[in-house]
Amino acid sequence: MIAGVTDLWSDQRSSNAPGLDLFDQPGQSDQPGHGDEPGRFDQPGRGDEFSSWESPGGEPAACAEVDSETALASPAALATPPAASATAPAALVAPPVMPAAPSAEPVAPSRRHEIATGIRLSFAAGLGMFPIGVAFGLLVVQSGLPWWVAPGLSIFLFAGSVELLLVGLMVVGTPLATIALTTLLVNFRHVFYAFSFPLRVVRHPLARLYSVYALIDEAYAVSAARPGTWTGPRLVAMQMAFQSYWVGGGLVGVAIASFLPGQIEGLDFALCALFITLTLDACRSRREIPSLLLAALAFSLALLLVPGSALFAGLLGFLALLVARFLFISRREPADA
Amino acid sequence: MPETWYFLAVMVIGLGISFALRAVPFVILQPLRDSRFVAAMALWMPVGILAILTVSTLRTSIDADPGRIVPALVATVVTIAAHLLGGRRTLLSVGLGTFTFVVMVNLL
Structure with a gap:
């Protein structure tokens, strides 16, 4: 299964440039059911890797239930190829979902219809985003931060x-360098979204800018769940819907917090719980164990040596260990490309 | 509690980094796609980073008050159990775990 996907992907490499305007053709949209016609799309045969990818042995996490935060773990976690070498670039971009055949929809729908569809598609993940947004707003105020930090962030x-x-991190005035590194590392997964995010369907430059800015986990997961069906209005509408759930939830949380009589202690555990679930979702096979061990090693050393900035040092140390691991493996298997 | 300029600095830094992470790959898609190093990192990084963040946030939470150790452990077990047994529903797991912790910390 993965080998087949690898072949398809290597054929397509030459045609890709989703960020450029080369493929902007008036009236062109990713229409359902056309993925099997090479040349119909700007990326020939692109639809094929999805429709021919029957049962990937099931990573249903982002498929049936587009759970807001599990999407974080899905793309990279699911890039664990059983057979092919871990360095196959194709594995990196293996679509995170098991796509059903796209349902037939009316061809060339109106802009309003597309927007409505986009909003409708955002509901599943939005259902999770809004409550977490509320919790976020609550947390911000109860931590003592100014209320505007919630919508600001x-x-x-x-x-x-x-x-x-x-x-x-902000409550204790963590150094900006740590904040920058943490943001870089926690958001690093977004780097991989560009590979299969259908940005090319968004034509207006400002809309394109927004679409890139709003490329969150949920947007990626929902767009990847229905490949080949996206138009500009649909995609951007979905992303705007997500942002309104999130910012709105935060504002509601801030509002609720102002009515609460006192502190509800312990809400910050929501963050720990979230990361616990995300880690569980990312760790779906024994192949992840070496990474886990390296992370444990890095963080333990950091706790021992620099307890005051254990997070920063732990993350850096983990990265360093991974780089060393890569170099070690490349040296051992130079022919494995 | 830090000052306004600090919060603004965090936001600006956050915007710069987040947007760069999302935008740059669209521009240099080809080399990234071909890079073995990037592929390897994509495979290895997530679980380790998330694990470090989990332990770090747990530690921060416990440091705030040593009396939180037991509630934290119990709530962690509840979260893991809810997630693995309850069909990996993030909202459910996070909700149950947080609820357990809040109840234990506030009432016990």
Whole structure:
């Protein structure tokens, strides 16, 4: 299964440039059911890797239930190829979902219909985003931060898990360098979204800018769950819906917090719980164990040596260990490309 | 409690980094796609980083008050159990775990 996907992907490498305007053709949209016609799309045969990818042995996490935060773990966690070497670039971009055949929809629908569809598609993940947004707003106020930090973070960063993390870091005035590194590492997964996010369907430059800015886990997961069906209005509408759930939830949380008589102690555990679930979702096979061990090693050393900045040092140390691991493996298997 | 300029600095830094992470790959897609190093990192990084963040946030939470150790452990077990047994529903697991912790910390 994975080998087949690898072949398809290596054929397509030459045609990719989703960020460029080369493929902007008036009236063109990713229409359902056309994925099997090479040349119909800007990426020939692109639909094929999805429709021919029958049963990937099931990573249903982002498929049936587009759970807001599990999407974080899905793309990279699911890039664990059973057979092919871990360095196959194709594995990196293996679609995170098991796609059913796209249902037939009316061809060339109106802009309003597309927007409505986009909003409708955002409901599943939005259902999770809103309550967590409320919890976020509550947490911000109860931590003692100014209320505007909640919508501020949600608008400037627009990345749920790192925002929750930053609340705790900001309260104690963590150095900006640590904040920058933490943001970089926690959000690093977004780097991989560009590979299969259908940005090319968004044509207006400003809309394109927004679409890139709003490329959150949920947006990626929902877009990847229905490949080949996206138009510009649909995609951007979905992303805007997500942002309104998130920012709105934060504002509601802030509002609720102002009515609460006292502190509800312990809400910050929501962050720990979130990361626990995310770690569980990312660790789906025994192949992850070496990484876990390296992370444990790095963080333990950091706790021992620099307890005051254990997070910063632990993350850096873990990265360093991974780089060393890569170099070690490349040296051992130079022919494995 | 830090000052306004600090919060603004965090937001600006956050915007810069987040947007760069999302935007840059669209520009240099090809080399990234071909890079073995990037592929390897994509495979290895997530679980380790998340594990470090989990332990770090747990530690921060416990440091706030030593009396939180037992509630934290119990709530962690509840979260893990809810997630693995309850069908990996993030909201459910996070909700149950947080609820357990809040109840234990506030009432016990």
